[in-house]
Amino acid sequence: MSFTLTEQDKEAVRYHLGFFNVDPSASITLGFPAGTEPMFLVERAMNRISSQYAISRIKKILVHLEFLEESMMGATQRLQALQVDEIKIRNSRDEVTEQDELEHEYNRWAHRLAESMGVPLNPMSRRFGGAGPVTSIRVAHGA
Numbered sequence: 001m002s003f004t005l006t007e008q009d010k011e012a013v014r015y016h017l018g019f020f021n022v023d024p025s026a027s028i029t030l031g032f033p034a035g036t037e038p039m040f041l042v043e044r045a046m047n048r049i050s051s052q053y054a055i056s057r058i059k060k061i062l063v064h065l066e067f068l069e070e071s072m073m074g075a076t077q078r079l080q081a082l083q084v085d086e087i088k089i090r091n092s093r094d095e096v097t098e099q100d101e102l103e104h105e106y107n108r109w110a111h112r113l114a115e116s117m118g119v120p121l122n123p124m125s126r127r128f129g130g131a132g133p134v135t136s137i138r139v140a141h142g143a
Contacts, residue, residue, distance in 0.1 A: 002048040003055050009062060010046050013117070016065045016110055017042060018125025038120045045117045054116070061113045068106040075099045 005013065014021050019039050049055050075098045107128065114121050124130040 002050065003052055004047045004049065005055065005058065009059060012062045012066070013046055013058070013113065014039075014042065016062065017114055017119065018110075018122030018127050018130075038122060042117070042119045045119045049117075058113065058116055061109060061116065065106065065109050065113065068102055068109060072099060072102045072106065075102055 011021050019042060049058065110121060110128070121128045122130065
């Protein structure tokens with residue numbers, strides 16, 4: 001017997017694993033689905049969770065990922081200053097920020113979500129070190 005996630009949970013899983021949330025017909029390129037093989041693995045896994053306990057663990061991880069993302073959004077207000085009393089402005093990109101640490105923690109938990117479901121993260125997602133969405137580029141042919 002397999003268990004399935006709610007549609008809201010499936011959306012969150014796709015998002016936090018770096019996959020897009022669009023209608024499959026909207027992601028057709030030259031008559032073929034634009035989704036990658038990893039995305040099909042995620043879709044299949046979401047409909048075949050092994051137990052109610054696994055569903056509970058996945059939901060717990062999703063709640064934590066949402067919390068981390070909210071924390072990252074809140075941290076953007078604190079990116080400009082290093083210190084408030086006797087204000088010290090950030091002047092180097094080499095400094096590790098709260099945002100960097102939250103991003104690292106987010107990645108850790110996204111990996112845990114992927115591992116708990118037995119699926120990969122989206123290898124094309126910039127969030128996880130990929131190149132981002134593939135776009136067409138013009139090729140110049142030399143003479």
